[in-house]
Every structure is written in C-alpha cells, then in structure tokens.
Amino acid sequence: MTQAERWMLPDGIAEILPADAKRVETLRRNLLDLYHRWGYEMIIPPMVEFTDSLLIGMGRDVDLRTFRVTDQLSGRSLGIRADITPQAARIDSHSFPRSGANRLCYAGQVLYTRPRAPMGPRAPIQIGAELYGVESLQGDIEVISLMLETLSTAGIREIHLDLGHVAIFRSLAEAAALDSEQQAALTALLQSKAVADIERWVEENVADAQAASWLRGLPRLAGGSECLARARELFASGPQALVSALEELQLVADAVARRYPQVTLFFDLGEMRGYDYETGLVFAAYSPGHGQALANGGRYNGIGAVFGRDRAATGFSTDLAAINALGQNGAPEAGAILAPASDCAELWRTVGALRASGEVVISAMPGEGSDDTETPARCDRELVQEGGTWVVKPRS
DSSP, X not given: OOHHHHTOOOTTOOOOOHHHHHHHHHHHHHHHHHXXXXXXXXXXXXXXXEHHHHTXXXXXXXHHHOEEEEOTTTOOEEEEOSOSHHHHHHIIIIISOOSSOEEEEEEEEOOOSSOSSXXXXXXXXXXXXXXXXXXXXXXXXXXXXXXXXXXXXXXXXXXXXXXXXXXXHHHHHHHTTOOHHHHHHHHHHHHXXXXXXXXXXXXXXXXXHHHHHHHHHGGGOEESTHHHHHHHHHTTTSXXXXXXXXXXXXXXXXXXXXXXXXXXXXXXXXXXXXXXXXXXXXXXXXXXXEEXXXXXXXXXXXXXXXXXXXXXXXXXXXXXXXXXXXXXXXXXXOOEEEEOSOOOHHHXXXXXXXXXXXXXXXXXXXXXXXXOTTSOTTEEEEEEEETTEEEEXXXX
C-alpha cells in the first residue's frame, strides 16, 4: 500500500468533519429529546450480536447486508448490525419486557455489506423509534406523526408521505393461489413498476380470471386520494382482509391530514418494500428533488415471537447524517474567544465563567499570541487585560 492509499476510506464509508459533526450531533440530541418528550425511552444496543438473534425476522435484504465474523471466544457466528430494529424487538421481548405499550428509541451506526442505493453510504447513523404492544391504528398514527416531527426538526420543509399496506398484495396472492416462488417473482416485478411485464406474467401464471384482473390493476393504483376510491371500486368484491386494509389506509390518511395539512399524501398500493417481514401499514417520507426515501417504517407484528413474546410492533428509522445534510437545522457556528497563554489565576477564573455561560474559549499554546496567524481562525474575540481585569474584545 502506497502512502497516498493509506488515507483512503472504503467505498461508501465516510468521515464527518468538525463543522458537520457538530450539526449532526446537535440534531441527534434534539431528536432524542423529541422522542423523550413523546415518552420514548432510549436504548443503546451493541454493535455486534450472535447472528441467530440478529438476523431473525427482518427479511432477506437485511441478511444480505449484514457482515459476519466468527467470535473467537465461542466459535459462533456474529453479525455486525445492519439494522437496529431487530435489536429493539429483542430488548422489548426479553431484556425490557412490559405488558402494555413499550416505546423505545435509539441512535447508532449500522454497517452494510453493500449500499442500499447506488453511491449510498454503507455506515449510516440510524436513528428511530419503535412502539410495541399496540395493535390499534393509533399506534401507526403516532409513529407516522413522530416520523414527520423528526423530519421537521431536521429542517426539512416539504414532505411527501407515501402510504401502502402489505395485506393488499398478500390477499391478492392468496386469491390467485400463488406459491412462495411465484409471490417472489411477482413481488420483484411490482418493485420494478414494470407494468407490461406484470401483465404478461399474470396472464401466464394466474388461472383465476377475477384474481388476474385484480393483479393487473394493482400497479396502476398509485397516486393521490383518488387512488383509494379507484381501489375500492376495483376490489369491491375482493377478500375481506384487502377491504379492511383499504379502510385502515383511509383512516390513517385522514388522521395525518388533520395533524399535518402541509404534508402531501401519496398512496402506492403495489408497494412491496418490506413485504417479507412487514405485516400491515407501511410508510415512507420523501422530499422533492431527493430520490431516496428520507425515512420509512411500518408494522411488523410478531417479530418478537422468536424471542418468546409475540407482540404488536410498528416503528420507523432514518439516516441521521442524510437528513442533516438535506435539512436546514443549524445556524452558522458561533465564533470563539482566544485566551492568551498565561498562568494568571484571575484569567483562569474568567475563562471558566465564560465557558460555563456557553461561550467557546480556546487557550493559546505557548508561543501563540493574539496576532499569530496560526491561532484558530474561528476566534473572532480575545481576552485582554484592562486595569487588572480580563475583558472580552473583538479580535483585530
């Protein structure tokens, strides 16, 4: 390895330098304070766990994104977390069990074997909240509301909320008698939004005329509030679980519209994100001009069953650094005060008082002075002695 190569970082791995790091950390604190005010308690799960518990229940995508190593103490396989959600589910089920609602939040770095999107990060800072033990739609509405508050706190002004429900496709797949292999194939086509390919696949694989008609119409059910009206018409004689899913979408959309009239609502009834582990309502937030979802979440009931407690669950997460970069959440960094290199006791007391009041005071090192160009550029003021008292003056 050459000297020039030693400072290079792996693809998708980035460092955050002081100015941005301060904004990211400030946002992290503000968001955790927000979650605290909503009754969510913070957890700090470990970076690594046995893969037996880390990879259960969250689907193939998380499995493929997870780095694996061998534990030198036990000989067992360890996973470096690619998602904190399964860790929160384990904590709710085993480490911190409650009989009723359990609200948990977290903020920590995760690691991906491959980025989730082209040129995306492989070590994002995931922050989010999970609500356990609440089966009703009020739980989904609370979590969506907290997600929208998160983006607002980050300074993201224009938000589009995308709503879907995995029970819609599951009901149609059952009506069409699709096996697991066929469901996987059709799911991939729906994710690609390839309407012509979907219609061709349905024609070749679905014998039931009514089910085929429903499946052909599914990729076209995306849009505003009129989308639900078209869906109710198309699926008027559809399975009860599908009809109930449409009712849930309408109720949640109405509640969100009342709380956040400035948010644009969008429905995608063929949304397949999280299909292999989500169990109900799914949602994602977008901002115009930014192609990837800023935050997403959904209902994933039953994930805690592998840990001994089958619980209702819903939650969301986002990439802290990404929403920090997109939002307008920080004022320009304030200047600092330069304190001269001196052993004066009165100077030390003055510096301490200034720091206690919130000021940044940087002590000059021996050989540095107020006119030294090597002193920190952010020092726009300095401490000078006048009549035996140390006072703050603009730095020339």
